[in-house]
Amino acid sequence: MMHKRMKKLVSIVLCGTMLLGLTACSKGGDSGKKEGGTTEIVFWHSYSGATEEALQSIINDYNEGRGKEKNIHVELVYQGYEGTDKLTLAYQTKDYDNAPDINVGLTSTIPSVMEMGWSVSAEELMKDSDSEITKDSFYEQLQRACSYQGEMAAIPFSNSVPLLYYNVDMLKEAGFTEPPKTMDELVDYVKALTVKEGDEVTRYGLNMQVKRYQLMQFCVSQNKDSFFGDNEGGRTDVMTKVTAGEDGTMKAFLEKLQALLETGGYKYMEDDINEEFAQGLSAMVIMSSSRLGTMDELMGEKYMTAYIPKVNESDTNGAAVGGSCLNIVDRQDEDRLKAAWDVVQYCVSPENQYTFATASGYIPVNVECEELEEMQKYYEEKPQYKVALDQMKDADAMSQESFDPTYNEINGIITDAMLEFCQGTLDVDETVEKIVSGCNASLDEYHAAN
Structure with a gap:
């Protein structure tokens, strides 16, 4: 299984860095703590214009509400389309301090991202009984768009046709x-x-x-x-x-x-x-x-x-789905990983997908979003947006x-x-x-x- 191989790679990395006296675990943990015990989450993205504004609005709401309640704060960092390349470099050099917890990456890069020992399978996180989302939270076409070797490796986010x-x-x-x-x-x-x-x-x-x-x-x-x-x-x-x-x-x-x-x-x-x-x-x-x-x-x-x-x-x-997904990175701190997963779940909630999709033209990835009254009203007013969702739903999930x-x-x-x-x-x-x-x-x- 891919997950077991990743666990093994993580163990090897940890052993090697500990032997060298780099204490990778404490580096990742210390850099993620602010005064008062708040966990700082770094979120790399590639958006600009109205799409970036919509994501910033979602993250601002998170930081002021749910994040504040849970002592989690998210820092959005624009990386353009170089984010995945920078993530790869950080992994190769074991640079835990300068890596993200969440990275927006093209779905086409999923295999190379999952070969990194610190990339976490989204399917494993969704199996947790406390998870607010499951595979069925997403359309079958999007599940497959983010799946590799039988597992849903990443979370759909900015997807299009x-x-x-x-x-x-x-x-x-x-x-x-x-x-x-x-x-x-x-x-x-x-x-x-x-x-x-x-x-x-x-x-x-x-x-x-x-x-x-x-x-x-x-x-x-x-x-x-x-x-x-x-x-x-x-x-x-x-x-x-x-x-x-x-x-x-x-x-x-x-x-x-x-x-x-x-x-x-x-x-x-x-x-x-x-x-x-x-x-x-x-x-x-x-x-x-x-x-x-x-x-x-x-x-x-x-x-x-x-x-x-x-x-x-x-x-x-x-039509085949294109666009990007959310990769989750384990920076060797369990609190950080849980916090990053909490942020991801918040971003793909039906309400936040309404905000993100209507600002950008990306397909709302959560199946419950299209049932929201405001989303249905929006589609009535702007039918050209619903065409994208309908075309994806009408396509075979194998078309990728x-x-x-x-x-x-x-x-x-x-x-x-x-x-x-x-x-x-x-x-x-x-x-x-x-x-x-x-x-x-x-x-x-x-x-x-x-």
Whole structure:
């Protein structure tokens, strides 16, 4: 079991540091105590704008209420997307003083985070009889998004799905009463919505750049067996190769994308996708539901959202969850760990998920949140937000982003190959071959070194 292996690693680390006279346990404990016996919890995050403000509001309420009652105080620290890298470095150097108790990390990094001896399995914490949350507090799709090797390793938090955003007036003017449901329909819509002056496109029908996450999305959405990589996309065991070339899902998507390119109205590079869509330079865009708050500010009620189009009309899996989760770190102080877990539970309560989700566009992760009267009223007023939740609930729980251990490198390989494809340098088969061989070489190199 993964948990037993982690316990063993923690014991080895403790023995080694104690032999060196570093007294790691007391370091972690002392640095977490303030005057009066208050336990200080360090919470690393990557948010900005309205999302950061919403999290700060939740933490302020915690510190003034529940935290004060329990002698716990939370310090929010912005780390950007480098938080997980900094957490890894702190672990490698056994720097307990400069590590967080809670870290916001991409769900795709869960395997590497759980290899650290001080990362705690969320499932183990939820088994405690005093825990306010269980696995069933979260949607099945989110449980699986945060699961690795049969355990729910982290807690869902800022999770999203890709959506089709469309300009309501532009679709009406083109004679459409509803958004496209398949990529074949999408081609027809793009043709009708594209505007040209001579040879120059003044309005694109669609803007979307295909990188790692987008390509995975359209591959795994096709059927229950369409994982991007082996071992169920790296969830039952470490991913060693890309399988989307073998099962035909990558080719199927690229063929549909080729038809989009041939319209001349598909913009395959993202420059300033939010602003361009708001200014009417694109009639439709495909991007994360986490952009909803931004689009509200830019466009008000001039846009709506829909499910991403299916690659094939017969596709059954649906959209895959993306975004980040909460990793819990054991800094060798039982009081700190309990306090950190208390903070995590507070953050994912239905009421606080309402605050967080409505400010950001992220999906409310607690199943009870959508039953709140204020959440239902919000969805009535802003139906574009509910589309994200509905699309996730309608998707098969097996439709998930892969846990590829070299995700940054793989993103670069896919991004470069897709640009060559869109520019006409590579055909469909050549693109599949370049992506598969490049990603597999990256994975081979990783496994040889580890």
